[in-house]
Amino acid sequence: MTTLLRIDASAQRQDRSLTRMLTNLFTTEFLHANPDAEVIARDIGQDPVPAIDHRFIHAAFTPPEAREDWMTERLALSDVLIDEVVAADIIVLGAPMYNYGMPAALKGWIDHVARIGRTFSFDLGRGDFPIEPILKDKQLVVLSSRGEFGFEPGGPRAHLNALDPAIAACAHYFGVDVADIQTVAIEYQEFKDARHDRSVSAAKEATRALAQQFGRPAKQKTLHLPDQPKKKDKLMTDFPTHTIDSAPADAKPILQAALKGYGFVPNLYATMAEAPTILEGYTTLSAIFGKTELSETERQIILMTNNRLNGCQYCMAAHTTLSQMAGVAEDVIAALRNDTPIANSKLEALRQFVIVINESRGWPTEAQIERFLQAGYTRRTVLEVILGTALKTLSNYTNHIAETDLDTAFVANAWPTPASQAAE
Numbered sequence: 496m497t498t499l500l501r502i503d504a505s506a507q508r509q510d511r512s513l514t515r516m517l518t519n520l521f522t523t524e525f526l527h528a529n530p531d532a533e534v535i536a537r538d539i540g541q542d543p544v545p546a547i548d549h550r551f552i553h554a555a556f557t558p559p560e561a562r563e564d565w566m567t568e569r570l571a572l573s574d575v576l577i578d579e580v581v582a583a584d585i586i587v588l589g590a591p592m593y594n595y596g597m598p599a600a601l602k603g604w605i606d607h608v609a610r611i612g613r614t615f616s617f618d619l620g621r622g623d624f625p626i627e628p629i630l631k632d633k634q635l636v637v638l639s640s641r642g643e644f645g646f647e648p649g650g651p652r653a654h655l656n657a658l659d660p661a662i663a664a665c666a667h668y669f670g671v672d673v674a675d676i677q678t679v680a681i682e683y684q685e686f687k688d689a690r691h692d693r694s695v696s697a698a699k700e701a702t703r704a705l706a707q708q709f710g711r712p713a714k715q716k717t718l719h720l721p722d723q724p725k726k727k728d729k730l731m732t733d734f735p736t737h738t739i740d741s742a743p744a745d746a747k748p749i750l751q752a753a754l755k756g757y758g759f760v761p762n763l764y765a766t767m768a769e770a771p772t773i774l775e776g777y778t779t780l781s782a783i784f785g786k787t788e789l790s791e792t793e794r795q796i797i798l799m800t801n802n803r804l805n806g807c808q809y810c811m812a813a814h815t816t817l818s819q820m821a822g823v824a825e826d827v828i829a830a831l832r833n834d835t836p837i838a839n840s841k842l843e844a845l846r847q848f849v850i851v852i853n854e855s856r857g858w859p860t861e862a863q864i865e866r867f868l869q870a871g872y873t874r875r876t877v878l879e880v881i882l883g884t885a886l887k888t889l890s891n892y893t894n895h896i897a898e899t900d901l902d903t904a905f906v907a908n909a910w911p912t913p914a915s916q917a918a919e
């Protein structure tokens with residue numbers, strides 16, 4: 496069972512707090528996606544965790560077997576807070592910005608959770624980096640709000656942001672890798688203008704998307720595959736596979752060009768021909784996607800990742816063949832088919848970003864965009880990922896509905912059915 500630890504650090508009550516509105520939304524959507532999940536709620540805004548004092552430090556640095564009763568008592572709250580973190584798979588943290596940093600109660604909570612022997616070990620034998628975290632593999636979603644704006648890296652107030660870097664610096668105490676922190680922040684709260692309204696809407700959308708992403712059961716998260724009910728018999732809803740002769744007039748020239756180029760008319764084109772508009776749209780957009788600044792390998796990463804996420808067996812087989820013909824490395828093709836990391840970190844960052852774009856329905860967080868840019872991509876690439884995703888919507892959805900048969904040329908690269916993968 497998945498356990499969500501919800502922490503609210505706003506000193507404001509529910510009806511006046513934007514971060515509480517977001518943590519509430521996250522929890523509701525998370526439970527909607529995963530009704531069996533357990534939620535632990537810790538309200539440090541209403542019931543603040545105090546600052547640590549000399550007694551706490553004395554007790555914490557005394558070995559358990561040598562502790563006096565007063566020490567055990569002084570550490571009791573810390574033990575409860577740590578037990579909650581240990582139990583959690585995902586931590587959602589409502590963290591408003593106060594005086595450019597975190598609320599005092601949140602600092603108190605962190606200081607109570609960072610405990611030698613429970614959440615970190617210390618060994619000078621490790622040289623200049625003696626601290627090692629004890630907990631691991633947890634996810635952190637930070638839902639924040641700020642009165643001003645521009646605190647993101649590169650923003651006009653980035654140098655004043657003492658909140659996000661402080662949370663990131665301490666995340667290892669809660670078993671969270673910095674790469675596993677997702678941050679959503681409302682801005683402009685003090686301006687109360689249209690920019691604030693837009694910021695609230697965007698933050699709500701991003702929060703909803705993250706909750707749905709994290710709420711999904713683990714197996715589906717790994718496979719990224721939807722269930723696909725299969726039609727067995729010929730139905731009224733079946734779609735024809737056209738020949739050049741049977742196709743509507745506007746589709747004929749496109750099918751003829753495909754025959755000339757490929758030596759056969761791919762069944763996808765023959766199916767799309769029923770609506771010459773989608774056929775023209777798909778082939779035109781394909782040609783435009785070929786003009787992007789990306790390498791052929793990068794283009795196939797975008798297309799194949801979409802194919803896999805959408806569970807399109809036709810396009811997986813077709814693009815495996817096209818990738819082989821274009822000289823895409825075998826290990827990259829295998830990673831794209833099997834949903835395993837690509838060894839090249841820049842290419843893997845691209846694959847991950849395509850997953851984010853899909854899973855968030857086009858609402859990546861600032862941190863996710865920032866990570867993508869830091870991998871060596873540009874804002875142009877962000878938009879070109881959207882182009883490739885739109886392209887695959889046309890072909891994948893057509894194949895889902897029409898159950899397009901594989902062409903002989905692609906059969907050797909048939910992709911395992913989602914059902915057989917899930918059984919593995």
Ligand SMILES: Cc1cc2nc3c(=O)[nH]c(=O)nc-3n(C[C@H](O)[C@H](O)[C@H](O)COP(=O)(O)O)c2cc1C
Binds near residue numbers: 506596640644
């Ligand atoms: C005590 C206090 C200090 C604040 N300091 C800052 C600040 O330094 N920078 C900023 O952008 N906003 C600041 N704000 C605005 C809050 O970040 C903003 O109101 C946010 O919505 C608070 O979160 P909440 O609505 O969940 O309580 C401050 C607000 C309070 C109450």
